[in-house]
Amino acid sequence: xxxxxxxxxxxxxxxxxxxxxxxxxxxxxxxxxxxxxxxxxxxxxxxxxxxxxxxxxxxxxxxxxxxxxxxxxxxxxxxxxxxxxxxxxxxxxxxxxxxxxxxxxxxxxxxxxxxxxxxxxxxxxxxxxxxxxxxxxxxxxxxxxxxxxxxxxxxxxxxxxxxxxxxxxxxxxxxxxxxxxxxxxxxxxxxxxxxxxxxxxxxxxxxxxxxxxxxxxxxxxxxxxxxxxxxxxxxxxxxxxxxxxxxxxxxxxxxxxxxxxxxxxxxxxxx
Numbered sequence: 001x002x003x004x005x006x007x008x009x010x011x012x013x014x015x016x017x018x019x020x021x022x023x024x025x026x027x028x029x030x031x032x033x034x035x036x037x038x039x040x041x042x043x044x045x046x047x048x049x050x051x052x053x054x055x056x057x058x059x060x061x062x063x064x065x066x067x068x069x070x071x072x073x074x075x076x077x078x079x080x081x082x083x084x085x086x087x088x089x090x091x092x093x094x095x096x097x098x099x100x101x102x103x104x105x106x107x108x109x110x111x112x113x114x115x116x117x118x119x120x121x122x123x124x125x126x127x128x129x130x131x132x133x134x135x136x137x138x139x140x141x142x143x144x145x146x147x148x149x150x151x152x153x154x155x156x157x158x159x160x161x162x163x164x165x166x167x168x169x170x171x172x173x174x175x176x177x178x179x180x181x182x183x184x185x186x187x188x189x190x191x192x193x194x195x196x197x198x199x200x201x202x203x204x205x206x207x208x209x210x211x212x213x214x215x216x217x218x219x220x221x222x223x224x225x226x227x228x229x230x231x232x233x234x235x236x237x238x239x240x241x242x243x244x245x246x247x248x249x250x251x252x253x254x255x256x257x258x259x260x261x262x263x264x265x266x267x268x269x270x271x
Contacts, residue, residue, distance in 0.1 A: 038108040041061065042111060045066050110142070115250075180197050
């Protein structure tokens with residue numbers, strides 16, 4: 001059995017990561033539509049291997065993609081080779097920490113996609129990220145990010161309780177990969193350990209990959225956004241612009257920077 005000691009090792013196994021989330025598309029369509037309404041350019045934190053980034057580029061939006069994982073960014077650079085020359089000219093890839101990195105440009109829209117804010121472990125971390133986002137936003141621009149709603153089945157799970165995840169095919173060997181997860185929650189730090197065990201069909205060997213995610217509660221996030229100077233905070237349900245009260249799994253936060261807001265072509269009352 002192989003076990004990684006790193007809390008972010010989840011992102012080192014790029015092919016398995018991509019295979020596991022291959023069917024996840026609703027968020028991509030949502031972010032692309034939102035970006036089109038902003039008119040671009042877009043700054044995206046947590047770009048990873050380009051699951052959202054490349055659709056943004058193909059939609060004609062100049063995008064600066066930021067991520068901390070070397071393995072993910074290598075895959076993004078590989079995938080960027082499939083773009084046309086004109087499309088590649090729209091893409092800038094930066095490796096860096098969302099709490100500290102500056103790109104010396106301002107944007108009408110800053111995205112932090114696929115729960116990347118769950119890697120911000122403390123209020124100080126979150127505040128540092130929000131300060132960077134503010135610096136990169138045009139007056140009236142929006143910071144938009146998604147965050148999972150803390151779920152009782154995870155935060156109250158016994159440490160030895162295993163949950164079965166739908167199997168998927170290994171992208172290289174084409175074998176079925178069976179996966180289980182266990183959860184271990186620390187109520188003092190609000191940190192949730194998600195430990196995934198992946199095993200190819202018929203194999204005695206397993207890959208154990210830990211991931212640590214801070215569980216941010218909605219009112220915590222709303223409070224810190226206002227504290228850091230955003231003038232308006234909206235909460236939407238599950239990659240729609242429906243009210244947050246209808247959310248089942250995910251909240252999307254849209255925080256507006258003070259200043260004159262540019263007009264938007266996106267309807268705020270449509271999913």
